[in-house]
Amino acid sequence: MLNLAVLVLATVFIGALAQFPSDCDRTYSVQAGDTCNSISENHDVSSFQLAFVNTVINADCSNLFIGQLLCLGRNGQDCTIVHTVGDGESCVEIANNAGTPLNVLLENNQNVNATCSNLIVGEVLCTEMTLIPYHSS
Numbered sequence: 001m002l003n004l005a006v007l008v009l010a011t012v013f014i015g016a017l018a019q020f021p022s023d024c025d026r027t028y029s030v031q032a033g034d035t036c037n038s039i040s041e042n043h044d045v046s047s048f049q050l051a052f053v054n055t056v057i058n059a060d061c062s063n064l065f066i067g068q069l070l071c072l073g074r075n076g077q078d079c080t081i082v083h084t085v086g087d088g089e090s091c092v093e094i095a096n097n098a099g100t101p102l103n104v105l106l107e108n109n110q111n112v113n114a115t116c117s118n119l120i121v122g123e124v125l126c127t128e129m130t131l132i133p134y135h136s137s
């Protein structure tokens with residue numbers, strides 16, 4: 001019984017490690033009370049990047065656990081200039097304020113759709129002026 005528990009724990013641990021990027025530049029250990037938005041806002045990581053890099057996080061970000069190791073940014077594809085979406089803000093406004101072309105804003109935040117009609121207040125957008133070369137492997 002003990003051996004089985006050890007095996008299950010080891011499998012879970014190895015599974016988590018296998019999904020952790022080897023070229024991670026910024027790591028973060030989840031604290032009590034964290035949400036994806038709070039992690040993004042407090043550590044300058046876009047909502048898209050946090051989800052894209054950490055495929056273990058589910059769609060509504062309800063499976064975080066205390067002590068969980070997350071990667072906030074991978075080497076060469078880490079956007080650190082960000083903006084938290086406020087009430088009533090539009091992509092055009094956010095892009096203009098950041099001095100970023102709208103198409104770059106949309107490319108760097110692949111969770112935002114082409115008409116920018118799915119912005120969510122409190123989500124964090126990458127507002128770098130250049131394209132971040134996101135790739136998954």
Ligand SMILES: *[C@@H]1O[C@H](CO)[C@@H](O)[C@H](O)[C@H]1NC(C)=O
Binds near residue numbers: 113114115116117118
């Ligand atoms: C953008 O997202 C909104 C809200 O989910 C949706 O109603 C709209 O059809 C989407 N537009 C495009 C171009 O995907």
